[in-house]
Amino acid sequence: MAAQMTFGCFFxxxxxxxxxxxxxxxxT
Known part of the structure; x- marks a missing residue:
């Protein structure tokens, strides 16, 4: 989920x- 949140920030x-x-x- 952390990766998705980070990607969501850029996208x-x-x-x-x-x-x-x-x-x-x-x-964390």
């Missing part, structure tokens, strides 16, 4: 998705 360019995805990866 959809959604700031929230990007921030949440990165935060989740770092928090």
């Amino acid at each position: 959809n360019v959604q700031l929230w998705t990007c921030i949440l995805g990165i935060k989740n990866i770092i928090k």
Whole structure:
């Protein structure tokens, strides 16, 4: 799921998705 969130950030360019995805990866 982390990979999908990261890809979604680049493909959809959604700031929230990007921030949440990165935060989740770092928090993991």
